[in-house]
Amino acid sequence: MNGQLRNMATIYIKNDNKFLLLDRIGSKVIERSWCGVGGHFEPNEINDARTAVLREMNEEIGITKKDLKNLDLRYVALRIVKGELRINYYFFADLKENAQINYNCNEGILEWVSFDEANTKKMPYIAQKVIEHYLETGIDTKNFYSVTVADEKVNIISMGVL
Numbered sequence: 001m002n003g004q005l006r007n008m009a010t011i012y013i014k015n016d017n018k019f020l021l022l023d024r025i026g027s028k029v030i031e032r033s034w035c036g037v038g039g040h041f042e043p044n045e046i047n048d049a050r051t052a053v054l055r056e057m058n059e060e061i062g063i064t065k066k067d068l069k070n071l072d073l074r075y076v077a078l079r080i081v082k083g084e085l086r087i088n089y090y091f092f093a094d095l096k097e098n099a100q101i102n103y104n105c106n107e108g109i110l111e112w113v114s115f116d117e118a119n120t121k122k123m124p125y126i127a128q129k130v131i132e133h134y135l136e137t138g139i140d141t142k143n144f145y146s147v148t149v150a151d152e153k154v155n156i157i158s159m160g161v162l
Contacts (some may be wrong), residue, residue, distance in 0.1 A: 004084035007046065009053035010038035011091040011129070013068070019118050037061055049073060049089035061110065062102030068093040073140055073162065077126045077147035090130050104119035111128040129154045
């Protein structure tokens with residue numbers, strides 16, 4: 001591990017038992033796959049994952065915090081990839097009824113995907129494990145979880161309520 005960090009924030013927006021997923025095309029970090037909306041922290045956001053995810057959400061799909069309810073940081077995942085520690089902060093929120101999403105996202109194609117279908121989509125490995133855990137356990141709690149990955153072994157531990 002060379003000490004390099006990559007901080008990313010992702011939000012999974014829910015509405016009527018569906019997630020808004022992005023078929024991300026042309027990412028520098030992940031190959032083409034389905035994921036939530038989000039991206040890398042800016043230098044001034046290093047200690048504020050919520051600010052990072054809200055900025056990314058606004059840039060990618062044109063909505064703001066006022067368009068959401070129940071916005072919560074629920075998972076933080078750690079994984080070493082190519083000598084850098086990747087830290088991903090996973091938020092979940094519900095879309096308010098009158099929110100207007102910009103579906104002309106320059107990051108890829110947006111689609112509402114049912115909870116049942118979500119894990120059938122090709123996703124980054126950790127994102128898939130987070131969604132799987134969220135649907136099995138996390139959706140019914142307010143708990144915050146840490147996720148660590150080593151040699152494709154995933155550990156998800158409840159750390160209580162934030």
